[in-house]
Amino acid sequence: xxxxxxxxxxxxxxxxxxxxxxxxxxxxxxxxxxxxxxxxxxxxxxxxxxxxxxxxxxxxxxxxxxxxxxxxxxxxxxxxxxxxxxxxxxxxxxxxxxxxxxxxxxxxxxxxxxxxxxxxxxxxxxxxxxxxxxxxxxxxxxxxxxxxxxxxxxxxxxxxxxxxxxxxxxxxxxxxxxxxxxxxxxxxxxxxxxxxxxxxxxxxxxxxxxxxxxxxxxxxxxxxxxxxxxxxxxxxxxxxxxxxxxxxxxxxxxxxxxxxxxxxxxxxxxxxxxxxxxxxxxxxxxxxxxxxxxxxxxxxxxxxxxxxxxxxxxxxxxxxxxxxxxxxxxxxxxxxxxxxxxxxxxxxxxxxxxxxxxxxxxxxxxxxxxxxxxxxxxxxxxxxxxxxxxxxxxxxxxxxxxxxxxxxxxxxxxxxxxxxxxxxxxxxxxxxxxxxxxxxxxxxxxxxxxxxxxxxxxxxxxxxxxxxxxxxxxxxxxxxxxxxxxxxxxxxxxxxxxxxxxxxxxxxxxxxxxx
Amino acid sequence: xxxxxxxxxxxxxxxxxxxxxxxxxxxxxxxxxxxxxxxxxxxxxxxxxxxxxxxxxxxxxxxxxxxxxxxxxxxxxxxxxxxxxxxxxxxxxxxxxxxxxxxxxxxxxxxxxxxxxxxxxxxxxxxxxxxxxxxxxxxxxxxxxxxxxxxxxxxxxxxxxxxxxxxxxxxxxxxxxxxxxxxxxxxxxxxxxxxxxxxxxxxxxxxxxxxxxxxxxxxxxxxxxxxxxxxxxxxxxxxxxxxxxxxxxxxxxxxxxxxxxxxxxxxxxxxxxxxxxxxxxxxxxxxxxxxxxxxxxxxxxxxxxxxxxxxxxxxxxxxxxxxxxxxxxxxxxxx
Numbered sequence: 001x002x003x004x005x006x007x008x009x010x011x012x013x014x015x016x017x018x019x020x021x022x023x024x025x026x027x028x029x030x031x032x033x034x035x036x037x038x039x040x041x042x043x044x045x046x047x048x049x050x051x052x053x054x055x056x057x058x059x060x061x062x063x064x065x066x067x068x069x070x071x072x073x074x075x076x077x078x079x080x081x082x083x084x085x086x087x088x089x090x091x092x093x094x095x096x097x098x099x100x101x102x103x104x105x106x107x108x109x110x111x112x113x114x115x116x117x118x119x120x121x122x123x124x125x126x127x128x129x130x131x132x133x134x135x136x137x138x139x140x141x142x143x144x145x146x147x148x149x150x151x152x153x154x155x156x157x158x159x160x161x162x163x164x165x166x167x168x169x170x171x172x173x174x175x176x177x178x179x180x181x182x183x184x185x186x187x188x189x190x191x192x193x194x195x196x197x198x199x200x201x202x203x204x205x206x207x208x209x210x211x212x213x214x215x216x217x218x219x220x221x222x223x224x225x226x227x228x229x230x231x232x233x234x235x236x237x238x239x240x241x242x243x244x245x246x247x248x249x250x251x252x253x254x255x256x257x258x259x260x261x262x263x264x265x266x267x268x269x270x271x272x273x274x275x276x277x278x279x280x281x282x283x284x285x286x287x288x289x290x291x292x293x294x295x296x297x298x299x300x301x302x303x304x305x306x307x308x309x310x311x312x313x314x315x316x317x318x319x320x321x322x323x324x325x326x327x328x329x330x331x332x333x334x335x336x337x338x339x340x341x342x343x344x345x346x347x348x349x350x351x352x353x354x355x356x357x358x359x360x361x362x363x364x365x366x367x368x369x370x371x372x373x374x375x376x377x378x379x380x381x382x383x384x385x386x387x388x389x390x391x392x393x394x395x396x397x398x399x400x401x402x403x404x405x406x407x408x409x410x411x412x413x414x415x416x417x418x419x420x421x422x423x424x425x426x427x428x429x430x431x432x433x434x435x436x437x438x439x440x441x442x443x444x445x446x447x448x449x450x451x452x453x454x455x456x457x458x459x460x461x462x463x464x465x466x467x468x469x470x471x472x473x474x475x476x477x478x479x480x481x482x483x484x485x486x487x488x489x490x491x492x493x494x495x496x497x498x499x500x501x502x503x504x505x506x507x508x509x510x511x512x513x514x515x
Numbered sequence: 516x517x518x519x520x521x522x523x524x525x526x527x528x529x530x531x532x533x534x535x536x537x538x539x540x541x542x543x544x545x546x547x548x549x550x551x552x553x554x555x556x557x558x559x560x561x562x563x564x565x566x567x568x569x570x571x572x573x574x575x576x577x578x579x580x581x582x583x584x585x586x587x588x589x590x591x592x593x594x595x596x597x598x599x600x601x602x603x604x605x606x607x608x609x610x611x612x613x614x615x616x617x618x619x620x621x622x623x624x625x626x627x628x629x630x631x632x633x634x635x636x637x638x639x640x641x642x643x644x645x646x647x648x649x650x651x652x653x654x655x656x657x658x659x660x661x662x663x664x665x666x667x668x669x670x671x672x673x674x675x676x677x678x679x680x681x682x683x684x685x686x687x688x689x690x691x692x693x694x695x696x697x698x699x700x701x702x703x704x705x706x707x708x709x710x711x712x713x714x715x716x717x718x719x720x721x722x723x724x725x726x727x728x729x730x731x732x733x734x735x736x737x738x739x740x741x742x743x744x745x746x747x748x749x750x751x752x753x754x755x756x757x758x759x760x761x762x763x764x765x766x767x768x769x770x771x772x773x774x775x776x777x778x779x780x781x782x783x784x785x786x787x788x789x790x791x792x793x794x795x796x797x798x799x800x801x802x803x804x805x806x807x808x809x810x811x812x813x814x815x816x817x818x819x820x821x822x823x824x825x826x827x828x829x830x831x832x833x834x835x836x837x838x839x840x841x842x843x844x845x846x847x848x849x850x
Binding site: 316318337338339341342348350355356357358359360361362364365366370371373374377380381382388392395396400401402403404405406407424 | 529737
């Protein structure tokens, strides 16, 4: 399967200046897994290098090596040509390398200025923190990136986009030569993304080298100057963006071509399984009513904060609705706890995989069987053989990649963790499965696998609710879509009428007349 | 289905169940390291004192740890779930005081046992309700109830003591089942097995690990987190009641200062046994071995006439040493 693409693997520098940072033949292994095998990566000043690869390709491991969190088993890291060793994260930051992570690591209880200068705050003569100077300099840094944020507020009072700007200001404050952006746009709105692009351009103009990690191809082609592709922990190719097509990049990433992203489906919904009537919550949502049939995929579209997840979490028993009823298969169900929802046949695959979905310290098989322990045990006593059988069956269906089923879940890549979380819920044999942003932050290959799998489930008669903020996903997968806005159902759109314009208009509250 | 959909790569790929054999895993475990420490201390003791290898002396030595160990089993589950109970010694004081008052009123051994157990359960329920019902942090709650429970005992007793327990009551703390095997040691062994089964072989035990690793994830997986935690507080209270019965029976008297400072020794046993103080991992066999290690050290030092205060220095050093050992080993190998 390994492709030898002579043109793509050509890494000879053409017009580019010497790299600021170069990784040379880096290998990193974990118990049972080779995360990186002999990979190389160069970052040039004033350029954006996109690091492309599926989940599990080794992107996060590279970031951790660059930032001094992991030490490579073999290979050299060069900064401005000289080989260096990072014993700790401070060494990397002293070498001018800084990262803005997927889940940006900042301190919610500290102020914006304190966050920017933590670890290197300006001091007074007595050695105490010079708060006044710290604030002035923080203000200047934020001004330089056009961020209108009060330096005195606590970070927890800021939105995710502002937090990103603070992280960037922090990167600038240590005079970074290299800025790593790991999925910086994942949680940003369209407008915020545009602002981020402008910021990246400004950093480029200042001569910073930028490593840009993203799953979104339009972004990569919009912003990157060069690309490097990893697959399964190996280097596949690198070169200037100008000399590569989207197709070629996808082929390098997955080692095959992805022609159809959305599977074709026979749409023949059966009986109504779930009937929700007048569901309301004091603060989050109001008067939500809908029904769901066997074999149907119902899309929930809306802007972030429209209340979609909150409705689903109420149906799953995490929060309690103030009024309203849910009927499952015709009988009224009172759901006060997830355990009751599971018994009634409703399961929820959360958007926040890290804290709500995965129990990283437990082995894979124990994660899969956790909600099904009643079935894999006898009189409350565990039966390991049954657990392994169930875990094997469902992880096999999802094509899980792992060293062993008794490996801790936390050792897997994000995409594979998601597969385990989905396997966990399928193993309960639900009647209704709610998927909250099931493909957010996962690569094209895994995305297609999840979509195809959803289609399979629906074909088997499972009723699927899919919350998604991606219009193509709603259009490609849903039989019907409900658009939510500000905690209410703005519209219900039948499959035949689905179009990007309709979804966006209802989500944003633009009426027909105003058009 | 579309023909050009993504092919499932490599249908033959199968993920094996286990990476290492259970035996290989065991050999590298904390429990084995701890067992080696226990054996080393045993050998050192038998060389240090000629009285050590005497069956009756060894039997006496078990009283150093049996009562604390019984609480440690329940505490291990509680700590694995991410909570802690620092009021266990105070529960002993309160339960012992209640039993003493009942004995004054002429209640027989069976009634005293029932009172000890119910008192332990009630205290555990009080802790559990505050933690799970009101969502308060257990370390704060149980530091509070630690003062509260023992305070009640001081109010009732002042500088007095209850004596005069009925003759049959002495059996729990002073009786022998067979030859040198004491009633307490049998209770210790039985509870060790019961708690090992509960933690390692049941759905409940699995829930305890899941909660300790990620309480939110456990809740989203359909585990009744609050209920499990409440039961763990009940169990810890109950085992404190059992310890109170044994200790009161052994001493034959109750003072409000009974079992003073035991909570830290119990927590030390649990941590020494390899339970992560932050929750999520640990085992009952580890705790069982740890109780022997601590019992052997205190007994050995006692035979050498080492005073109690020096003994506590030893226990402290032992705890730090055993916990630092794997770290130091890993660091040495990396150099």
